[in-house]
Amino acid sequence: MKMSVKESSLRDLIKAHKDFWRMKNSKPLLRVRRYSPLRSDVKIPLSDGRSVSDNVALDPDLIDPKLFIQRLDEYRKASLITGDFIEFLAPYDLCWTQAFIGCPIRVSSGKVWSEPFLKDITELKFSNLKVDRRWFNKLLEFTESLIEYSAGRYPIVQPLFRGPIDMAASALGPDKLCIAAYKHKEDLAVFLDFCAQTFIKALKAQADLIPRFHGGYSCMYGIWAPKPICRTQADHTVLISPKLYEKVFLPHDLTIIKAFDYTIFHLHSATIHIAEALV
Template identity: 35%
Template sequence: MIRDLSDLRVQESFRGSIEKMYDEHGLLNDDLFRLVGTGISSEVLVGCHIAVRAGTHWAEPYFTDWNQLDHYRVQDTIWYQRLLENTPRAVEALGTEKYPFCCMAFRGAADMAAAMLTAERLCDAVLDHPAKLKELLAHITDVTIDSALAHASLLPRHQGGQFNSYGIWTPGRTVTFTVDAATYFSPSCYEDIFLPFDQRLCAALDTPFVHTHASARQHFAGWLEISNLGLQCVIDQAYLPEGLNRPIGPQLAELLADFQIIRRRKSLMMYGYWDECTLQLALDQLPPGGSAILGMVEDPAAIRQKYIPQAA
C-alpha cells in the first residue's frame, strides 16, 4: 500500500514521528544534517516491483522487450503521482524553516538497467544488443531527470540550495545516484555505453553526487571529467558472523593516489570501516575542506573524543 499523506491523521502522525526523532537525536548526526526524506525506491519509476522481506528490500526484474519504454510516461504511474502528491503534504505538515528535507536518491542508468534486466542479462546486452541497450538507457535517463527535477522543485530551498541524501547542503538543485553496476565493466566499455547517460543526468542538475565502490575505481577518470559531480566511494569490508571485518577489494592505502587526484578537482566522501590508523592516514594525506569520512568504527566514543572538538 502507498502511504497517502492526504489524511490529516496520517499527517499528524508523520509530524509527530519526525518531531520525536529530532527531539531525541538533534539536528546533526556528527557533522552531517539529519534529514527528512520523502523519496521512493527509484526502480519503481521504470516498472520494477519492490520485494520487502526480513527487514530489507530489493527491486525485482521487469523486462519484457527492448521497446517497453518507447512510449512510457512516468507521469502516468501511481508511484510518480504519489511522490509528487505526498511531498508537498509532508512539507506542509512540517513547515519549511525547521527541518531539512533531502532530495531523492536514484539508481543511475546502469543500476536501473541492471534492476530491469538482471546483472547477467545487462552484461549480455552490452555484447549482443549495444544499440538497443543505449536506447533503453536514454529512456531511463529521461525518467530519472524528469522525476528528480519534479521532486526537487517541491522541496524547500535554503540559501539557494538543497540537501542531498547524505546530509550535505549543496548549492542549487542536487541528486544522488548510484552506479554499483559499473564494477562489471571495463573503462572503455563504460565510457562507450553508460558514461554519456551519467553526463546527461549531471548536466540537468547543479550539484549531483555519485555513489560508487572502490572496485569501480577504473572509472574514476571518467567521472572526474564531469565538472559538477561529487563522488562518494565505499571502501568495502565484509562483516563476518564472528563479529570480524575483512577487506573486500581495494582499501584506503591502495586508493590514496586516486583519491588525491580526485581531491585536487572535486569533493570526495569516503565510507568504510575505520580504525585510528586509517583515519589518521586519510587526515594526513587528503586535504580537508572537501573531504568527508563516514562509516563504522570499533569504538565511536573514543573516536569522537579524539577527533571531534568538545564544547567548552
C-alpha cells in the same frame, strides 16, 4: 539582534559547505555517529491497515506517506547539525527510479527491492516506453507530506535514486544487462536514455516542490548547496570494465550530471574504477 548559537553554527557550516563545492575546504567534512542498519523487526505500514514484514508486492496505492511520517518523531531526536553535516528528511527508499520505469517492487521488514520485468531488451517496444505516473506522483505526494511535517525545521531532500545502469539492471537482471551491453548496444542505449530522462524529470519535479532551506538545498549526505543537488549512483559497474562503462553507460550518467548544477556521484570501493571517467 544577537545571533543564536544554532544560527551561528549553521551559518559557519554553510560557509564550509560552499568551500567544499569550490574545493577550497582546508579540512574534510566529518562526523562520528552510530551506524544504524536496516532493522528486520520494523514492519512497513500500508494504507489498507496491514503492517507487512515478509515479501509483499508493493503498489503505490498502498503507500500513505503520513503512516511513515507518524514514526519520525520516535526516531528523529537528533539536532539539526551533527558534526559537519545537516540533518534532513527524505521520502522512504522505495526503489523509486526502478518503480518509475515499471519494475515490480517488493518489501520485507528492513528491505525493499525491485524485480525484473523485461525478458529481452530486443522485445521492448520503445515507442511504448512510459513513466509509471502512479509512482511518480506518489514521490511528489511523499515530498509534500514531508514539507508539511518539517515546517522548515529540516531540509527535505532527494531519496535514494539509482542511476541508469542500475535501473536497467533492475529491469533486465544483471546477466541480461551484460549480454545487452555487448550484443544489443543500440537497443540498450535507447532504454538507458529513457532511464536517464526519467531520473531527471522526477528529480526536477521534486526539486520544484522543495522549499529553500536557509537560502539553498541539501541532500542525503547532509551537504548544503545554493541550488538543488543531484545524487546518483552506478553500483552495477562492478560487473563491467572501465572501457565498457565509458563506451556504453557513461554518456547517460553525463546526461544526468549535466542537468544539475550540483551532483554527488556515489561509488563503492568495488566501483572506483569508473571514477577517472567521471572526473
